[in-house]
Amino acid sequence: MPISELKLAKELIRRQSITPKDAGVINLLAKNLRSLGFNCKIINFKNIKNLYAKLGKSSPNFCYAGHTDVVPPGNISDWSVNPFRPAIKNNKLIGRGANDMKASIACFVAAVSKFKTQNKKFKGSISLLITGDEEGIAINGTKRVVKYLKRKREKINFCLVGEPTNPNKLGEMIKIGRRGSITGRLTVIGSQGHVAYPHRANNPSNTMIKILKRIKELKLDKGTKNFQPSNLEVTKINIDNHADNVIPGSANAVFNIRFNDKHSSGSLKRKLNTIFKSITKKAKCKFRIQYEVSGESFLTKPNKTTYMIQNTIKKITGIKPKLSTSGGTSDARFIRNIAPCLEFGLVGKTMHKVDESVSISDLKKLTKIYQNILVSYFK
DSSP, X not given: OOOOHXXXXXXXXXXXXXXXXXXXXXXXXXXXXHTTTOEEEEEEETTEEEEEEEEOSXXXXXXXXXXXXXXOOOOGGGSSSOTXXXXXXXXXXXXXXXXXXXXXXXXXXXXXXXXXXXXXXXXXXXXXXXXXXXXSOOSSSHHHHHHHHHHTTXXXXXXXXXXXXXXXXXXXXXXXXXXXXXXXXXXXXOBOEETTOGGXXXXXXXXXXXXXXXXXXXXXXXXXXXXOOOEEEEEEEEOOOOOTTEEOSEEEEEEEEEEOTTOOHHHHHHHHHHHHHHHHHHXXXXXXXXXXXXXXXXXXXXXXXXXXXXXXXXXXXXXXXXXXXXXXXXXXXXXXXXXXXXXXXXXXXTTTSTTOEEEHHHHHXXXXXXXXXXXXXXX
């Protein structure tokens, strides 16, 4: 009997797998996959549980990637149901992780169970790469599993990431790439002193203001054929000063850049460092900068598999999905190092919100889409 996407989605949501806790969710998923004949390898990296499951041994290998961890529910009293006791209201499944992205995982497992009953001797293999570290710092999840698979010389021919890619309706959007992301943590160091004697001090806040104004006014680009313009946003400004009559000795700021394929993290670092050096030198200050790169921009050039998936979605939803690179980062930034990949899942309208939910109708349609993708891929 095929696995029900609704029943499995509910079971997954009941596990309170708030990053980095697993709460038994990876074992539950592995149990369901083993019942379908999958060979399941649970991989632990610093108490983060990850799963690589595979059905079959031959090529090509079609992989589905996703995550079982969820963000905290916030104030539970704001929810109409307990976020970890999923309920159906107005034909919607409500619970934390309903569309980001436990229900999508359930749809793919249900799709495989239906595909398998009708295609007992398909040529190739189906795999799932599931992490418990996507909503957090994403160091001990997909990033390390990808390195593990490379060491094992495990070949993935194509990967479908089940993130909730649709803004409003199922079928609207496929993600074929993402902008890169770099965070900068800047400290400007001056000289502390009394506010009544500014000539005896060097106020770093004045220099910080000049720097932030300059980098915010940078026109990085106007966008490219496949990407929207790059943008820089200042996210934090902090001066740790507890006295009102003291010129501070240092000032801190944090900024983030989402950048397209006109740049790399390296080229942006060089551009920014030139600005920091120039302004602090004139002000006779010093600076420290620490960069954190979440990922470089990437694009999976549309191929026959991309267009097959696009046509499959249109056939079932009546909507031709747009091929897009919009939005934030996802684990596709790691997977693209070993396989071409795209993203398609549920409607992301309520992800990370109170009463996160997914349409029951969309669950059935997504299962059908995933099943038909497998049929067409292995033809």
